[in-house]
Amino acid sequence: MTNEAPKSLESILEAAGGPVNLLRGSNLGPYRFPVIPPEFTNWRDEVRAWKDSCALLEQSYHMTELHLRGSQVIPFLSEIAVNKFDPFPVLRAKQLVLAGHDGFYIADAIIFREAEDFFRIVGAPFASDWVLYNAEKSNYDVEAKKDDNFSIRSGTREVFRVQIQGPNALALMREASGGGLPEIKFFNIGEFQIAGKSVRALRHGMAGEPGFEIYGAWDDQQAVREALEKTGEKYGMRKIGALAYSTTAQESGWVPMPLPAIYHSDDMKPYREWLNNYFLEAVASLGGSFVSDDITDYYVDPIELGYRNVIDFGRDFIGRDALLERANNQRRTKVTLEWNDEDAAAVMQDSIFPANGTPAKFLNMPMPMYATFQVDAVMKKDKVAGISTWPSFTANANRFISLGLVEIEHAQPGTEVTLVWGEPDSRRNTVEKHQLREIRAKVAPAPYFEKVIKTGKH
Incomplete structure (x- = not known):
């Protein structure tokens, strides 16, 4: 018995009689966050934690990552993304926004500049898919490698990723880092240690309070998590389950996953032929x-x-x-x-x-x-x-x-x-x-x- 060859999205659309028929006939339900439980305590108090005290949000499993390496990543991205890339120094992040040929929105994600020639795109898969497609047909010095989320795979990743958020987040982070937390400006990335393990953190905000998206080597996550949870006890920290996590975007005004504008035009046909049923x-x-x-x-x-x-x-x-x-x-x-x-x-x-x-x-x-x-x-x-x-x-x-x-x-x-x-x-x-x-x-x-x-x- 052999596995069936992948079917292109274009052929799937033709068989379904068009994109509306295909999408309105799909029995896939809403997005479910993989790995983490629906609740660690109860979703009401977990939601209130990022307003009243402190919350730990798990991001290691549901985010798709695309790693871009090469000397011409910025010129490449400048042709396919709407963003301003000058300046874009190392240890900074931007919200990457992607549009189609007729100005409709395709996707957005956060892009981290880890080194002169290394970038991470982190978010829902639609942004990574579009960038990967364009990288594969590009003549620029760009190498793209996709790291799928745990909705479709398991195992290990290069980095773990958690977010500390809420009015007590800054005090907790200062203590968990042993006083070694550097001053990190908004959407900048700082380097420090937690539990003797080197980590990086993107400084951002959710719900109007200081927040930190912490990431480090996959094998170091247990020590870092234990330190955060132990320190978090005195700051009222709650771990956020999948139910509470699903409500973060609405309060902050970010639309997480609009329908990507890829289903309709001749310009997008090569992309639809590249995409398949996986x-x-x-x-x-x-x-x-x-x-x-x-x-x-x-x-x-x-x-x-x-x-x-x-x-x-x-x-x-x-x-x-x-x-x-x-x-x-x-x-x-x-x-x-x-x-x-x-x-x-x-x-x-x-x-x-x-x-x-x-x-x-x-x-x-x-x-x-x-x-x-x-x-x-x-x-x-x-x-x-x-x-x-x-x-x-x-x-x-x-x-x-x-x-x-x-x-x-x-x-x-x-x-x-x-x-x-x-x-x-x-x-x-x-x-x-x-x-x-x-x-x-x-x-x-x-x-x-x-x-x-x-x-x-x-």
């Missing part, structure tokens, strides 16, 4: 109440996602002219949507105890997503005013929120809109029979944490 792009699912036969209606762009300030319009790159046009004619902008408490509770009640026989779509907690990519319709006076994605219940605000892209005229905080909850005429076995329900929502700022939870002001 890639998430070929098996992912599309769900939600927003329904269109045109796959481009589900796409987003870097401008509306809030990445305008990282774009280097002073040079040419894939999608530059289209992005400039989008920047000059922006239609939508990113917001947080606060769901009405009574409406959300009514949906939950009706999903369990239906009043008229057909239940509402189940509203899972803390993460109600039920597809890889979920796009729900946001309405204003019976017209689609935008989309909602990445819903969650945040224990820091005790309410359901989601990230939305809404038309600029409806983006003022306090604007009332309606979110349609459910998936009409679903063909997916992962979606139960249900009726659509409307949930009132109010527009709020994004990021939600810094401007609402932290200040207490809308």
